[in-house]
Amino acid sequence: MGETEGKKDEADYKRLQTFPLVRHSDMPEEMRVETMELCVTACEKFSNNNESAAKMIKETMDKKFGSSWHVVIGEGFGFEITHEVKNLLYLYFGGTLAVCVWKCS
Amino acid sequence: MPLKAPRKQSVSMGRGARKRDEDSGTEVGEGADEWTQSKATVRPPDQLDLTDAELKEEFTRILTANNPHAPQNIVRYSFKEGTYKPIGFVNQLAVHFSQVGNLIPKDSDEGRRQHYRDEMVAGPQESARVVLSDAGNLDEDEEPKEPAIEAESQIDMAIAEVAEKVAEEELMTHKQPKDRKLTNQFNFSDRASQTLNHPLRDRECQMEPPPRTNFSATANQWEIYDAYVEELKKQEKIKEKEKTKTPVAKKTGKLAMRKLTSMESQSDDITKVSQAAKIVERMVNQNTYDDVAQDFKYYEDAADEYRDQEGTLLPLWKFQNDKAKRLAVTALCWNSKYNDLFAVGHGSYDFMKQSRGMLLLYSLKNPSFPEYIFSSDSGIMCLDIHVDHPYLVVVGHYDGNVAVYNLKKPHSQPSFRSSAKSGKHTDPVWQVKWQKDDMDHNLNFFSVSSDGRIVSWTLVKSELVHTDVIKLKVEGSTTEVSEGLELHTVGCGTAFDFHKEIDYMFLVGTEEGKIYKVKQHRPHQLLIGPLGPEHLGSLKYLTNPVLTDLSAHQFCKASWCSKSYSSQFLDTYDAHNMAVDAVTWNPYHTKVFMSCSSDWTVKIWDHTIKTPMFIYDLNSAVGDVSWAPYSSTVFAAVTTDGKAHVFDLAINKYEAICNQPVVAKKKNKITHVQFNPIYPIIIVGDDRGHITCLKLSPNLRKMPKEKKGQEVQKGPAVEITKLDKLLNLVREVKTKT
Numbered sequence: 001m002g003e004t005e006g007k008k009d010e011a012d013y014k015r016l017q018t019f020p021l022v023r024h025s026d027m028p029e030e031m032r033v034e035t036m037e038l039c040v041t042a043c044e045k046f047s048n049n050n051e052s053a054a055k056m057i058k059e060t061m062d063k064k065f066g067s068s069w070h071v072v073i074g075e076g077f078g079f080e081i082t083h084e085v086k087n088l089l090y091l092y093f094g095g096t097l098a099v100c101v102w103k104c105s
Numbered sequence: 106m107p108l109k110a111p112r113k114q115s116v117s118m119g120r121g122a123r124k125r126d127e128d129s130g131t132e133v134g135e136g137a138d139e140w141t142q143s144k145a146t147v148r149p150p151d152q153l154d155l156t157d158a159e160l161k162e163e164f165t166r167i168l169t170a171n172n173p174h175a176p177q178n179i180v181r182y183s184f185k186e187g188t189y190k191p192i193g194f195v196n197q198l199a200v201h202f203s204q205v206g207n208l209i210p211k212d213s214d215e216g217r218r219q220h221y222r223d224e225m226v227a228g229p230q231e232s233a234r235v236v237l238s239d240a241g242n243l244d245e246d247e248e249p250k251e252p253a254i255e256a257e258s259q260i261d262m263a264i265a266e267v268a269e270k271v272a273e274e275e276l277m278t279h280k281q282p283k284d285r286k287l288t289n290q291f292n293f294s295d296r297a298s299q300t301l302n303h304p305l306r307d308r309e310c311q312m313e314p315p316p317r318t319n320f321s322a323t324a325n326q327w328e329i330y331d332a333y334v335e336e337l338k339k340q341e342k343i344k345e346k347e348k349t350k351t352p353v354a355k356k357t358g359k360l361a362m363r364k365l366t367s368m369e370s371q372s373d374d375i376t377k378v379s380q381a382a383k384i385v386e387r388m389v390n391q392n393t394y395d396d397v398a399q400d401f402k403y404y405e406d407a408a409d410e411y412r413d414q415e416g417t418l419l420p421l422w423k424f425q426n427d428k429a430k431r432l433a434v435t436a437l438c439w440n441s442k443y444n445d446l447f448a449v450g451h452g453s454y455d456f457m458k459q460s461r462g463m464l465l466l467y468s469l470k471n472p473s474f475p476e477y478i479f480s481s482d483s484g485i486m487c488l489d490i491h492v493d494h495p496y497l498v499v500v501g502h503y504d505g506n507v508a509v510y511n512l513k514k515p516h517s518q519p520s521f522r523s524s525a526k527s528g529k530h531t532d533p534v535w536q537v538k539w540q541k542d543d544m545d546h547n548l549n550f551f552s553v554s555s556d557g558r559i560v561s562w563t564l565v566k567s568e569l570v571h572t573d574v575i576k577l578k579v580e581g582s583t584t585e586v587s588e589g590l591e592l593h594t595v596g597c598g599t600a601f602d603f604h605k606e607i608d609y610m611f612l613v614g615t616e617e618g619k620i621y622k623v624k625q626h627r628p629h630q631l632l633i634g635p636l637g638p639e640h641l642g643s644l645k646y647l648t649n650p651v652l653t654d655l656s657a658h659q660f661c662k663a664s665w666c667s668k669s670y671s672s673q674f675l676d677t678y679d680a681h682n683m684a685v686d687a688v689t690w691n692p693y694h695t696k697v698f699m700s701c702s703s704d705w706t707v708k709i710w711d712h713t714i715k716t717p718m719f720i721y722d723l724n725s726a727v728g729d730v731s732w733a734p735y736s737s738t739v740f741a742a743v744t745t746d747g748k749a750h751v752f753d754l755a756i757n758k759y760e761a762i763c764n765q766p767v768v769a770k771k772k773n774k775i776t777h778v779q780f781n782p783i784y785p786i787i788i789v790g791d792d793r794g795h796i797t798c799l800k801l802s803p804n805l806r807k808m809p810k811e812k813k814g815q816e817v818q819k820g821p822a823v824e825i826t827k828l829d830k831l832l833n834l835v836r837e838v839k840t841k842t
Contacts, residue, residue: 021333078323079322080320081320082319083317084317090320092333096326098324
């Protein structure tokens with residue numbers, strides 16, 4: 001019983017892999033959606049190179065919303081950051097990745 | 106002293122030159138100001154205003170080189186001759202402007218001297234430093250400048266000096282070979298000068314930095330996993346909810362309106378707030394209309410004791426709504442269960458100006474705003490509230506449709522509605538009335554319309570099933586009722602009322618002014634027809650098995666009565682000269698009914714007698730009549746001239762005991778009147794959409810006086826005998842004549 005449930009959960013979990021899960025964000029709705037899409041695109045494009053993905057997100061964000069964006073992508077990290085209000089997005093992606101995007105000049 | 110004059114001049118010139126230097130300095134400053142300012146022509150205050158002619162006048166002037174200011178009478182003492190002699194030669198030169206240039210001709214003494222010094226300073230350092238030497242000259246230039254000016258006066262001295270220097274120079278130049286090339290092709294060198302340097306100033310500002318906040322979190326695999334699992338559960342829940350919701354919606358759509366109440370309880374939290382808001386609204390209204398409420402409950406017109414018979418109507422609340430402005434009140438009906446609630450139908454009696462309709466339900470507890478609002482495209486002409494189901498309101502529209510509204514349903518659409526397919530009327534519906542439930546316990550009602558049909562409507566599940574009960578025909582002679590089929594013109598029904606006890610008998614008023622008494626054969630009555638219509642009332646509720654037992658009868662009867670024959674005219678009363686506006690049975694006496702018409706009359710009938718018992722002429726078209734619920738002899742009528750008339754036949758059978766205008770303006774026509782079933786109040790509606798509530802004064806609801814030692818009897822029996830007494834008087838008269 002427990003096993004089947006576990007399997008089922010796993011299957012469900014895998015099914016969710018492409019689903020970005022926003023943990024924290026104070027961005028305006030429009031900006032958040034755009035940033036989320038960007039994160040998904042970047043992480044899918046560089047699925048085995050977080051550095052490139054982060055770079056891509058940072059550069060695109062700089063272009064779109066003005067300079068001094070910072071991006072952290074990783075499977076496990078802790079952080080305490082200072083960010084400009086309405087410019088933070090912290091999301092999980094693909095079941096294993098955490099992405100933190102913020103702006104601070 | 107010939108030297109004196111030139112000396113003076115030279116001094117003055119020297120000063121002039123200095124002054125000019127100063128001037129030029131100030132001029133620079135002024136000039137700097139000038140270009141910032143806008144130019145404006147400045148006129149001296151004493152300038153002459155000349156006419157054109159004067160301006161055009163020509164003045165001839167001959168210009169000469171003579172100085173007009175030069176003195177012409179200078180005399181000097183001549184030692185030689187020992188006398189004063191006039192001097193003929195006067196200097197005519199006047200210097201207006203002089204400027205010292207910053208360029209010096211190379212061939213001049215100054216230039217040469219400067220050049221010589223350059224050579225000296227540069228010395229062996231070659232000619233590469235021409236620029237430097239030129240710069241060096243600048244300082245030295247100052248020195249020869251002043252002497253040069255002064256030198257002018259000491260020409261002789263200067264010449265001597267120059268001669269020496271030239272000699273020296275020539276020597277020096279000979280010593281230094283001139284191998285340097287001239288860079289200045291114009292043979293000039295610069296004299297240095299310095300312009301004013303503007304002072305510099307710093308200015309700074311700082312803006313508030315964009316607000317920042319801190320955020321911290323830890324990302325690791327187990328947290329990410331947990332978050333995803335949680336989200337997954339949430340999504341599943343939402344899906345489940347949606348699944349459960351949709352089937353509910355479908356079910357309720359299919360089921361009859363009773364089930365729909367479950368939807369109400371499911372609606373959001375706003376209902377709770379609305380409940381509270383409603384209570385507060387009631388409280389506020391109770392406060393505002395406190396005096397009216399007190400009047401309604403306690404005020405009895407003391408003046409009635411001193412009046413003999415007459416009574417008055419005390420206006421209480423007025424009801425109106427902006428949405429129903431300019432819509433006439435076409436129907437009024439009290440709710441049978443809630444005595445403070447009544448329904449108002451809005452439409453228009455002006456057939457050139459038909460517009461929308463409104464169904465409003467007001468409560469006496471809240472006169473400011475209706476409890477329910479329903480609007481429709483077509484004007485409402487009549488309505489009725491079900492006695493057993495006080496939440497069901499049936500309305501008849503101007504376009505011939507009938508519709509049933511359910512007050513329990515939150516939306517504003519009717520629960521049932523007839524359509525062109527389902528046998529709607531082709532003309533305005535003039536009256537609708539709920540009937541007792543039929544054998545299958547289906548709700549049903551009747552409607553009458555100008556198209557001459559009286560239709561029975563049954564609410565079966567979610568649809569309205571119609572059955573034509575009768576088609577009104579205009580007869581050539583009123584007696585030949587049974588030959589109705591051969592006559593062609595359609596009678597236009599305007600009002601009907603069912604007999605209180607004999608369900609299948611009803612009265613129909615028509616536009617022609619006739620009233621028909623009609624006997625209706627319902628299917629189950631048909632088959633037991635042989636028993637005679639008198640017994641049908643008691644046998645009405647026979648159940649289906651009995652019916653099948655009687656199928657033989659059924660067949661024989663069916664062949665005898667086709668559907669269109671299922672009703673027959675029992676009687677015709679030639680009642681009015683104009684359209685019958687209302688016809689209504691007395692609530693106590695089963696034989697008596699009353700009719701009113703636009704021909705200004707109200708008539709009271711015994712349905713067994715073809716002529717009216719009482720006739721009242723009210724001097725204006727009568728819109729509506731209504732029996733009082735508390736007495737068999739009291740009724741109210743309203744006329745289009747804005748008056749309400751209340752009669753009590755037991756007190757005065759010739760005149761109204763109250764005759765009172767009740768609307769503000771005389772041009773407002775009163776269209777309808779209704780007695781409240783419990784309280785001594787009536788409501789009247791006018792053609793402007795206003796409803797007025799009036800209280801009957803004690804005289805209008807006087808009961809028979811108590812006699813000492815005799816118990817006052819109450820109840821329907823008393824009321825019937827009371828009316829019978831009156832009728833007997835009239836009957837006797839009639840038989841005599």
